[in-house]
Amino acid sequence: MRTLFFCLCCLLGTAPATLLAQSPVQKDMSKITLVIHGGAGTITRQNMTPEKEKAYQAALQQALQAGYDVLKKGGASLDAVEAAIHVMEESPLFNAGKGAVFTNEGKNELDASVMDGKTLKAGAVAGVTVVKSPISLARKVMEASEHVMLTGRGAEQFAKEKGLEIVDPSYFHTETRYQQLQNAKKEEKVQLDHSGDKGSLDEGIFTEGNKYGTVGAVALDAYGNLAAGTSTGGMTNKRWNRVGDAPIIGAGTYANNQTCAVSATGHGEYFIRSVVSYDISALMEYKGLSVQQAAEEVVMKKLVQRGGEGGVIALDAKGNLAMPFNSEGMYRGFVKADGKPTVLIYK
Numbered sequence: 001m002r003t004l005f006f007c008l009c010c011l012l013g014t015a016p017a018t019l020l021a022q023s024p025v026q027k028d029m030s031k032i033t034l035v036i037h038g039g040a041g042t043i044t045r046q047n048m049t050p051e052k053e054k055a056y057q058a059a060l061q062q063a064l065q066a067g068y069d070v071l072k073k074g075g076a077s078l079d080a081v082e083a084a085i086h087v088m089e090e091s092p093l094f095n096a097g098k099g100a101v102f103t104n105e106g107k108n109e110l111d112a113s114v115m116d117g118k119t120l121k122a123g124a125v126a127g128v129t130v131v132k133s134p135i136s137l138a139r140k141v142m143e144a145s146e147h148v149m150l151t152g153r154g155a156e157q158f159a160k161e162k163g164l165e166i167v168d169p170s171y172f173h174t175e176t177r178y179q180q181l182q183n184a185k186k187e188e189k190v191q192l193d194h195s196g197d198k199g200s201l202d203e204g205i206f207t208e209g210n211k212y213g214t215v216g217a218v219a220l221d222a223y224g225n226l227a228a229g230t231s232t233g234g235m236t237n238k239r240w241n242r243v244g245d246a247p248i249i250g251a252g253t254y255a256n257n258q259t260c261a262v263s264a265t266g267h268g269e270y271f272i273r274s275v276v277s278y279d280i281s282a283l284m285e286y287k288g289l290s291v292q293q294a295a296e297e298v299v300m301k302k303l304v305q306r307g308g309e310g311g312v313i314a315l316d317a318k319g320n321l322a323m324p325f326n327s328e329g330m331y332r333g334f335v336k337a338d339g340k341p342t343v344l345i346y347k
Helices: 002-012 016-021 050-072 077-089 134-144 152-161 175-187 268-273 276-287 291-306
Strands: 033-041 110-116 122-128 149-151 215-220 226-232 253-255 260-266 310-316 329-335 342-346
Touching: 033 050, 033 077, 033 260, 033 310, 050 077, 050 215, 050 329, 050 342, 077 110, 077 134, 077 215, 077 226, 110 134, 110 253, 122 134, 122 152, 134 152, 134 226, 149 152, 215 260, 215 310, 226 253, 226 260, 253 276, 260 268, 260 276, 260 291, 268 291, 276 291, 276 310, 291 310, 310 329
Parallel strands: 122 149
Antiparallel strands: 033 215, 033 329, 110 122, 110 226, 215 226, 253 260, 260 310, 329 342
């Protein structure tokens, strides 16, 4: 049989190895996995009423379902990541899209990034104010331009040219977020999403403690490809067009089929300095650590030593996942091939 195969290859003028390399990748539905987060920080049980917890769990389950629906049909990990993040960008519960915080100037400046673990291609946007889905724009930058990151007006012009949905800036306005800005201005400080709030309920937005409401997703599809994406509104009362880690490839987002896919949430400056997402991948590649070991080494040791607060979701090509955080809580969840979602908040 091997001789016959070799002769066939010779007749076709194709080397056996090349012919095998060109064969289609087989599906393996048993390992499909989606992991999401909706922010980490001081998420206290005292402030978490049953009503709040139910709302957050419902939103996270909806996001998991949206991404899982893609994966279970044999869809790409990139599509699953985008679908899951869409749900959270459209929910006022999270600091991304509709629920984004306000800058010192009273604007909502949105950042996002996405990365394809198969090709190592990436796309990112920062400081956009009229694009309904920043994660979709980040993906469009990756797929329809020669660049990795676009910012501000240029990114918005690109979005218009590529036919993405444009909205009036008022779409992102929520009264609770606006009041957070007023409180932050009185105290003359920059706040990380929900910091300083007392657990109020308004417009369906629940605020408590000091929470980083960035959203993100990582996915493994039936073809063994990983993808990661992150979307955020940044810091309340931020100035000078500050940009955090969410749109920075290697800091807030990273994906590589050979190691893992990572999305982070936390105090962005620390995550940028520590190159958190890539560091997890590097520990796996160069030290042979598991995804769990690598994620915990970075989040629970390195970040803590440097004073950084937050967490990550990470996933390897075998479907192993990690969700470490060094804060009191992190909105997070995952779903695997059995389609049964798991949503968690506290340690």
